[in-house]
Amino acid sequence: MQDRSAEGRPAVPTVPAVPTVRDAAFEVLRRLGLTTVFGNPGSTEIPFLTGLPGDMTFRLALHEGPVVGLATGWALARDRPALVNLHTTAGLGNAVAALATARANRAPLVVLVGQQDRRHLAHDPFLAGRLAGLAGEYPVWTHQPVRAQDVPGALARAHHEAVTARGPALVAVPMDDWDAPAGPGRDAAPVAVCRPRVPGGEGAARIAESLGASRAPVIVAGAGADDPGTWDALAALAGRLGAPVWQEPFGARAGFPQDHPAFAGHLPPGRSALRAALAAHDVLLVVGAPVFRQYPREPGDLVPDGMRVLQVTPYPDEAHNSVADLAVIADPAEVCREVAGRISPREAAWPGRAPVAPAEVPAPGGPLRPAHVFDLLARLLPADAVLVEETPSSRPELHRRVPARAPLGFLSAAAGGLGFGLPAAAGVKLGAPHRPVIAVLGDGSSLYGIQGLWSAAHYGAGVLFVVLANGGYAIMDRLAEQAGHAAPPWPSFGEVRVSAIAEGLGCPARRITSYGELERVLAEVVPGLAGRDAPLLLDVEVAADPAYG
Known part of the structure; x- marks a missing residue:
């Protein structure tokens, strides 16, 4: 018998709402912890941003440079990706310099870029963006999904790419994609990615052998060593070796506690002064830094003649363009701990930094410096x-x-x-x-x-x-x-x-x-x-x- 309403009319069957691409995308973003959106909105972002679910938070900045800057600081403070929303060509173009900085600072960002309606892109409508390549090679990955139903998977992959390569990953989404029905089945991206912490193995053994045979080793720490585990491991290794520790030139983060007695100071940015600072040493271990970033160009080699250079970095690009004799791509904390366990302790050769005299307080009316x-x-x-x-x-x-x-x-x-x-x-x-x-x-x-x-x-x-x-x-x-x-x-x-x-x-x-x-x-x-x-x-x-x- 047919169901009837309270008024005696036949009841209208309830039709379940069809999940949209936007619904599916929010589920992916929740799963990945990307529930805070940093953005400066435009018309192509209206279908995504209006009526955000209650568990999503939007953070506005008044220009795309600060949008990416806010997200970069947020991501580095939390050591996980931040979600950025940019407005087609204008927004992405304004953000390129900040994206370049995010790439150099190893900040994982998922960057969602709005695009004009897919259904008339062929006619080059107003605000259609030529987005592929606009940010050059600064993104670690750039993609515009072929179908609307591929958007949720593209966001998941962008997250994985941003974490693996430590930089901004871009996804361009046409504005009409968000209201399209979600596709059945699994997204074309892993639900989760497991990244094992590689201890170094043969590389750690070879580093320990070189350091053990050295006359006067020295360590240079960089931004890639800026975490509690690596600070502890490097301090233990420096104590075991009795070696001084320098900060890399142009380091964006401190790779070693700068109040530690082993800390020697910041390496100068020019080649001649850098060679002079390292001249008394025969083996150099660089941890979490390139070998070396310099400015301006000076003649001569990067390191003193005859110095053996060892490098430990989690980033392949830092290893591939270095002048190291041996580069180990692995977790710096694990490698330093393993190396310290393989070498015999030595007397500390820490010269100690001369205390910096306080600047003389200016006289009343005198200039502040x-x-x-x-x-x-x-x-x-x-x-x-x-x-x-x-x-x-x-x-x-x-x-x-x-x-x-x-x-x-x-x-x-x-x-x-x-x-x-x-x-x-x-x-x-x-x-x-x-x-x-x-x-x-x-x-x-x-x-x-x-x-x-x-x-x-x-x-x-x-x-x-x-x-x-x-x-x-x-x-x-x-x-x-x-x-x-x-x-x-x-x-x-x-x-x-x-x-x-x-x-x-x-x-x-x-x-x-x-x-x-x-x-x-x-x-x-x-x-x-x-x-x-x-x-x-x-x-x-x-x-x-x-x-x-």
Whole structure:
């Protein structure tokens, strides 16, 4: 007998809703932990973003550079991929420099790029993107699914590619794909990927043999060693060998505790000075770093004549383009532990670093210099602070005066382009809210990612932004002077007030012009950084450093 409604009419059969590609994609994203979306939306993203499920969170930035910068900091703080949403050609084009930095910083990102409606792409409609190749070779993987039903699997594969290759993986999705019915069966990507930790085997044995036979070994640590396990393993190996440990040139992260007695300092970026720093040693072990990144070009070899070079890195590309005699692609912590167990202990040959004398406090009305700022930070920052740096003209002085004392204690842009530091610091704080986070930025550098201040303020990222305002591109001025050519054509911009811009973006700010005022403000703010839920920008007027490097 036919069912009837309460009014006596025949009941309308209930038709189950057909799952869409969007529904299936959200299930994949949930499974992979990609439930926070960093983006700056456009029309091609409307079908994906509107009506987000309650367990998905959207984080807006006002330009695609800060979008990727926020996601990069978030991913590095949490050591897992972040999800980025970009708007077709314009959004991806604006984000390319930040994606290059994410690739160099080994930040795993899943980048979802909107595309025009698939049904009229053949007619090259308005906002259709020629997306393949737009970001060059900076993505570790780029794909536009052939069918709408392939989108969920493409997102899963992008996650696996981003984790395996440690970089941004791009998926371009036509806007009408999201409402298409989901396909039956399994996606063309593994549900999960298991990546074994390779201990090194024969490579560890050969490294131990070379180090055991060495007269005066030395270690260089890099960004790929910046995790608690590798810090512990490297400290144990350095103690066993009695060898000093240097930080790689241009290291985007600290690969070794910089308050350890074995820490020798930061290797210089030029070949001649680097060879001089390593001249007393016969065997060099490089852990978690390339051999070596240099700038500018200088004549001569990278390392002293006769030195044997050993390398341990988790990244094949670092091994394949190095000058090592032996490169081992494996987990650095496991290899260092195995090597330490194979060698006999030696007396420490740690010369010890000469203490850096504090900069003389300026007289009343005298100019502040970056060294004054860094001395105060070194005195006040807690050991677990994350310092995000983007102040090229003052970086050597910062390295001398503010040591990294915990993993992720130091973070900077590995690619060298500007605009990373400000949004990345906000992303780090959002990703690791328990850590104190401070960003030390140049005024010129901060302008490349200044829109990130709105996101920091809106989402409660309690970062202390310290902007060293010298009113110009000081690093460029110094390099121009060193080149010995005619005067550079660019002007200074001393009239720019980053603090005024910050307040216009909703970020509290203060202009600091004296040492006493800076000391008082830092003493008030720094102790509460870990629990801070609102950003603060200090626009500190400083005199330019007279030299760089």
